[in-house]
């Protein structure tokens with residue numbers, strides 16, 4: 191049974207899902223050294239933002255197949271090291287979107303109405319009203335920096351509250367911004383015009399200290415800044431000083447360059463500074479969403495299925511993945527088959543999506559085909575994460591094409607491997623019940639389901655050959671489950687495909703190749 195370590199506190203709903211397929215150990219008190227010591231026995235690790243999944247942790251986890259982050263940001267995980275080691279890293283890109291957006295809105299209103307300070311004042315026995323005169327957000331200008339999932343929801347709600355919206359996001363079209371009621375502008379305009387600025391961006395080299403002494407100096411003395419995205423995108427000393435000396439009107443921060451927040455000037459700013467300890471995603475609903483989302487993906491990967499939100503393999507939305515999943519299995523099976531037929535070193539893999547399959551995203555199908563192709567050489571070391579890298583390192587050229595004019599089945603996939611020992615091709619399709627069929631081998635039409643053990647022969651189409659193979663297998667006690675012959679012309683060349691119940695011993699294969707009229711024979715293990 192697989193073993194999963196949960197090293198931060200996550201919702202029970204996620205643990206319940208994992209427990210269906212694995213032994214789950216929850217240990218939220220591990221020091222970095224203890225984690226390194228514990229990780230070798232685990233197949234999966236599930237974390238929130240508390241656990242630092244460093245290179246050392248990942249390298250010690252020699253059984254690890256997947257690391258799940260119950261949340262959006264994966265900045266606490268060394269993703270490049272995980273990718274190199276073929277470990278899938280998954281997150282929950284949407285599970286806490288609403289929670290984080292609502293927290294940003296709550297911070298904006300708290301700041302503009304002095305709610306935290308007023309609360310503190312009443313609780314300390316006072317009744318102060320004059321110093322807590324706030325300001326309305328109605329008709330004020332909100333500058334949204336980062337108009338992704340969270341920024342978009344903030345914009346939608348803020349618009350409903352009567353705010354005017356400016357947005358800055360270099361990767362979003364003006365049309366998308368317009369749909370959300372935002373005017374797409376440059377950063378300068380946000381800095382100089384906005385009454386409120388809310389940040390919803392990742393921490394990257396471009397966004398590091400995006401808000402700094404220089405940008406703060408351009409803002410109105412009434413501007414309030416809200417950051418519920420990532421620490422490090424604001425220079426904390428600079429914003430503490432700017433609020434303290436009235437360069438800006440205030441700041442509400444949920445995230446910090448170093449967490450937990452240690453000694454900081456931010457803690458000493460008296461008024462107009464609202465601080466929360468990274469609570470953006472801390473709602474019951476969001477915690478259930480992210481735990482379920484990530485646990486389901488860990489379960490799928492442990493069962494050998496692809497994950498829907500892997501950050502280090504081609505991204506697919508869940509609906510697309512659900513539709514594509516049977517084709518990924520088909521691609522992997524065909525990749526494995528063509529790799530075994532090719533035998534030696536494969537130099538080029540041609541991947542052709544045919545018929546209705548041409549409407550699908552080809553990249554995941556190509557990755558699945560490569561995974562199958564390389565599985566003979568790399569066994570379980572190859573997976574959806576590293577298949578493309580491994581293929582590239584082996585110098586395998588991949589050419590993908592689409593041909594909508596082929597109308598067999600409801601879409602089919604053709605793989606052609608060109609290698610040191612020649613060329614081979616296989617085509618496969620799915621029946622209406624999603625059953626896989628191999629429909630062509632080296633140009634010969636057939637119609638067989640893939641089987642664990644198979645025998646393929648290329649032979650002259652002449653009387654007696656099939657009987658001889660049948661008797662030979664009988665003599666060696668090899669049981670035939672099914673048999674089919676495909677040919678292009680009568681008495682030309684033909685292929686025979688046998689599904690057998692057990693592996694074919696090497697000496698039986700040698701005997702088969704000695705039968706007159708047999709040109710080639712291959713045993714296949716799928």
Ligand SMILES: NC(=O)c1ccc[n+]([C@@H]2O[C@H](COP(=O)([O-])OP(=O)(O)OC[C@H]3O[C@@H](n4cnc5c(N)ncnc54)[C@H](O)[C@@H]3O)[C@@H](O)[C@H]2O)c1
Nearest residue numbers: 263290336337338339340359361390391392418419470471
């Ligand atoms: N406080 C919390 O608890 C909490 C919870 C969830 C998410 N987050 C964080 O909030 C942020 C936004 O999350 P999301 O789900 O909306 O992500 P998202 O990927 O949907 O949106 C991020 C947006 O930022 C934009 N962007 C990237 N670089 C930019 C730049 N240099 N300038 C301006 N825009 C840029 C992207 O184009 C994208 O539209 C992330 O950093 C995430 O980790 C925090």
Ligand SMILES: O=C(O)CC[C@@H](O)C(=O)O
Nearest residue numbers: 238239261262263286471
């Ligand atoms: O509470 C958490 O786990 C952090 C959530 C948030 O920062 C995220 O990236 O999803």
